[in-house]
Amino acid sequence: MEYAWLAPVLCAGAFFFNVIISRQTPWKHRLSALVSIAAILGAFGVFLVVFSDALANLLGTAAAHGAAAAVDDRSRHLLFDDEPWFQVGRYAFQATLVVDWLSVMMLGVVSFLSALIQVYSIGYMRGDNRFWWFFSVMSLFSAAMLGLVLAGNFLLLYVFWELVGLCSFLLIGFWYQERDNAEAAKKAFVTTRIGDVGLFIGLALLFLQTGTFQMNEIFDAIAAGRIEPWVVTTAGILVFLGAVGKSGQFPLHVWLPDAMAGPTPVSALIHSATMVAAGVYLVGRAFPLFAASDVAMGFIATIGTITAIFAATIALTQRDIKKILAYSTISQLGYMIMALGVGAYTAGLFHMFTHAFFKALLFLCAGSVIHSMEPVLHGTGKSPNDVFWMGGLRRRMPVTFWTFVIASVSLAGIFPLSGFWSKDAILAGALAEGAWVPFIVGVVTAFLTAFYMFRAIYLTFFGEERWRFAAAVPPHAGLLVVAPTAASVPAAAGAMDVQTRRPGEDVPAHLEPEVRPALEEHAVPGHHAEPHESPWVMALPLVIIAIPAAIAGWIGIPGLFDPFAEAIRFGPAHEEALSPVVASVSVLVALAGIGLATVMYWRPIIRPDAIADSVPGAYRTLYNKYYFDEAYQWLINRVVLALAALAATIDRKVINNGIVDTPAGLTGAAGERLRYLETGRVYQYAFAFIVGIVLIGLIIVLFP
Amino acid sequence: MVPLEHVLVFSAILFSIGLYGVMARRSAVLILIAIELMLNAVAVNLVAFAAYVDPQQFSGMVFAVFVITIAAAELGLGLAIVLRVYRMRTSVNVDDLDMMRW
Numbered sequence: 091m092e093y094a095w096l097a098p099v100l101c102a103g104a105f106f107f108n109v110i111i112s113r114q115t116p117w118k119h120r121l122s123a124l125v126s127i128a129a130i131l132g133a134f135g136v137f138l139v140v141f142s143d144a145l146a147n148l149l150g151t152a153a154a155h156g157a158a159a160a161v162d163d164r165s166r167h168l169l170f171d172d173e174p175w176f177q178v179g180r181y182a183f184q185a186t187l188v189v190d191w192l193s194v195m196m197l198g199v200v201s202f203l204s205a206l207i208q209v210y211s212i213g214y215m216r217g218d219n220r221f222w223w224f225f226s227v228m229s230l231f232s233a234a235m236l237g238l239v240l241a242g243n244f245l246l247l248y249v250f251w252e253l254v255g256l257c258s259f260l261l262i263g264f265w266y267q268e269r270d271n272a273e274a275a276k277k278a279f280v281t282t283r284i285g286d287v288g289l290f291i292g293l294a295l296l297f298l299q300t301g302t303f304q305m306n307e308i309f310d311a312i313a314a315g316r317i318e319p320w321v322v323t324t325a326g327i328l329v330f331l332g333a334v335g336k337s338g339q340f341p342l343h344v345w346l347p348d349a350m351a352g353p354t355p356v357s358a359l360i361h362s363a364t365m366v367a368a369g370v371y372l373v374g375r376a377f378p379l380f381a382a383s384d385v386a387m388g389f390i391a392t393i394g395t396i397t398a399i400f401a402a403t404i405a406l407t408q409r410d411i412k413k414i415l416a417y418s419t420i421s422q423l424g425y426m427i428m429a430l431g432v433g434a435y436t437a438g439l440f441h442m443f444t445h446a447f448f449k450a451l452l453f454l455c456a457g458s459v460i461h462s463m464e465p466v467l468h469g470t471g472k473s474p475n476d477v478f479w480m481g482g483l484r485r486r487m488p489v490t491f492w493t494f495v496i497a498s499v500s501l502a503g504i505f506p507l508s509g510f511w512s513k514d515a516i517l518a519g520a521l522a523e524g525a526w527v528p529f530i531v532g533v534v535t536a537f538l539t540a541f542y543m544f545r546a547i548y549l550t551f552f553g554e555e556r557w558r559f560a561a562a563v564p565p566h567a568g569l570l571v572v573a574p575t576a577a578s579v580p581a582a583a584g585a586m587d588v589q590t591r592r593p594g595e596d597v598p599a600h601l602e603p604e605v606r607p608a609l610e611e612h613a614v615p616g617h618h619a620e621p622h623e624s625p626w627v628m629a630l631p632l633v634i635i636a637i638p639a640a641i642a643g644w645i646g647i648p649g650l651f652d653p654f655a656e657a658i659r660f661g662p663a664h665e666e667a668l669s670p671v672v673a674s675v676s677v678l679v680a681l682a683g684i685g686l687a688t689v690m691y692w693r694p695i696i697r698p699d700a701i702a703d704s705v706p707g708a709y710r711t712l713y714n715k716y717y718f719d720e721a722y723q724w725l726i727n728r729v730v731l732a733l734a735a736l737a738a739t740i741d742r743k744v745i746n747n748g749i750v751d752t753p754a755g756l757t758g759a760a761g762e763r764l765r766y767l768e769t770g771r772v773y774q775y776a777f778a779f780i781v782g783i784v785l786i787g788l789i790i791v792l793f794p
Numbered sequence: 795m796v797p798l799e800h801v802l803v804f805s806a807i808l809f810s811i812g813l814y815g816v817m818a819r820r821s822a823v824l825i826l827i828a829i830e831l832m833l834n835a836v837a838v839n840l841v842a843f844a845a846y847v848d849p850q851q852f853s854g855m856v857f858a859v860f861v862i863t864i865a866a867a868e869l870g871l872g873l874a875i876v877l878r879v880y881r882m883r884t885s886v887n888v889d890d891l892d893m894m895r896w
Contacts, residue, residue, distance in 0.1 A: 769892065771888070771889060771892065772891070773817045773819075776817055780813065
């Protein structure tokens with residue numbers, strides 16, 4: 091336990107080693123990957139040691155005092171809590187680390203996923219000319235994230251909080267040569283910063299009230315009622331704003347889908363499993379603060395509920411496989427925030443735990459698909475992320491397919507995979523707290539989740555191999571493929587013979603039989619690249635992560651085997667048996683979602699484009715993400731830039747011309763007049779000098 | 795023993811002569827000499843106070859020695875500058891040295 095600090099320090103060491111030493115060597119790419127992976131494996135080793143310590147501690151105390159008393163105080167260890175980190179005036183700041191079950195769990199999740207994702211990156215990033223830099227920043231990120239989960243002092247937490255944001259920025263903009271990627275990185279940085287300002291003000295408010303950043307002291311002060319209730323509420327909401335920004339909650343969610351511009355391993359590690367979960371983690375870590383204020387809790391629950399359903403509806407219509415997963419991530423994070431907001435503390439954090447595995451796995455699978463689609467669609471002007479240009483990959487990429495299905499089923503919440511247990515815990519928790527709206531929204535979101543995940547599966551892995559025809563359709567023409575129009579059949583050579591759907595409209599996985607000949611004819615001959623399974627260095631991590639993605643939830647089976655609820659809870663443990671009603675409701679709606687996806691995208695019973703055409707307004711709103719980007723752009727153009735122009739005018743006219751230039755001009759003019767007093771005659775200066783001294787002497791004598 | 799007042803009056807007279815010299819003379823060399831007079835008036839003052847106020851200590855005397863030393867250095871520098879000025883302008887009249895005004 092005392093060695094928990096080694097985990098972030100190892101990764102930070104790897105970062106500094108890479109940027110100082112590795113880059114100077116001729117084998118910088120290999121060396122930096124080796125050092126980074128060794129460091130993160132070391133961090134995983136540290137986790138194993140800490141975990142076994144904590145377990146031994148728990149079992150030892152449980153034997154002595156009975157299970158109920160075991161986890162309360164004895165399992166929380168503070169490191170470095172009385173050594174000052176630095177001192178400002180009368181305030182000392184400590185770099186306290188907290189080792190309790192929550193941080194041990196996060197330590198495990200982060201180091202495990204980070205290690206496997208870095209191995210995967212060896213394959214995914216192969217040949218990139220900044221390969222070494224990728225691994226260096228991944229190490230820095232791991233260090234910051236491990237530090238963040240261990241921090242027991244809000245100031246320390248804030249430092250790591252910003253550091254993970256920086257790494258996110260660097261990695262989203264990893265391919266900054268493309269302007270869109272650089273823009274996405276900037277957007278992510280600025281948007282999360284809006285939330286971070288709230289977090290900072292909230293922490294400052296708590297510091298003003300208590301004179302410390304130590305979490306346990308602040309929570310003690312709150313529990314003892316030494317802080318005014320309105321301050322607790324205000325600080326709670328402000329601190330939560332940090333989580334809103336970091337976890338992509340409504341209305342600051344707009345950066346997360348754009349963050350998919352980064353390399354896919356980054357999306358898997360940072361923008362699904364760890365960093366974006368840091369907001370949820372913060373709410374969990376600072377839960378005593380929020381729990382003390384009903385208003386703050388209500389606010390959290392509201393934001394989470396809105397986010398959960400709002401993002402899930404957007405995910406229904408997206409074409410980019412990574413954006414589907416990104417909106418799914420936002421929706422699931424909203425689920426967790428909602429659970430924490432209604433008071434289902436254990437359930438929310440349990441879902442964060444299980445979600446990390448299957449969502450990371452989904453992103454890695456998506457990366458594997460994109461990796462194999464890239465050469466196929468190369469030169470056609472089609473995005474390799476576009477599910478409409480995939481199809482039929484099931485037989486070509488069996489490992490990716492099966493792991494993707496496992497993760498999707500888990501995310502959809504089908505018994506007995508891990509997503510079922512955590513989602514069920516949230517729904518049961520919401521019901522137990524009497525929160526009807528979150529419960530209903532949770533059920534509807536579960537339905538939507540199952541639907542859009544299976545939509546992605548069918549479009550990607552089943553049906554026609556639509557990528558064959560990518561070259562037949564001109565770039566930017568939107569999609570195939572409904573029916574040949576009468577007019578187009580005798581068209582001139584090179585003209586488009588197939589009717590294309592407008593961008594953003596849905597297709598079934600199977601082509602209409604009558605379109606095929608037209609397409610076959612125009613499938614460009616000689617375009618022989620075909621999708622294939624990714625190399626083992628990418629496939630192996632998929633298989634390994636698939637195991638916890640499927641079974642991680644088995645440590646939270648209520649009433650049967652529930653060490654998770656025993657270890658990570660707020661307040662006394664309460665035994666809850668699995669509610670058969672809630673469980674069957676959640677499984678049934680998930681199955682309904684899967685069924686709907688099946689009849690729409692696999693078996694051509696309901697035509698998705700017909701549905702899209704029947705509600706064009708709603709479809710377009712969803713496809714354009716409720717026009718949030720446009721609204722923000724309008725806000726920035728009209729309001730922010732206007733305010734900025736006003737400030738610039740005030741700066742130029744009032745500050746610069748008035749306050750700075752006026753005194754300067756006065757001084758200059760006065761100098762212009764006064765310079766003729768200077769005669770250059772030494773004895774005149776001496777005379778003035780003596781007169782002055784005499785006068786001063788007289789004044790001192792006369793007015794003592 | 796000569797009373798302290800006598801010494802002080804002597805020193806004040808010496809200082810005033812020096813002051814008059816600084817203000818009235820036009821030759822840089824004579825101004826330097828007048829400055830020397832003022833410094834020596836101060837040194838006399840220091841020695842007098844040292845002898846009358848605290849005969850056990852020598853701080854005033856030591857100070858006087860310092861004043862003499864500094865005066866020598868200052869005069870050396872001052873004369874060197876005057877020499878340079880003379881070489882360049884063939885005059886040491888301070889009224890002519892007014893190039894730096896405005």
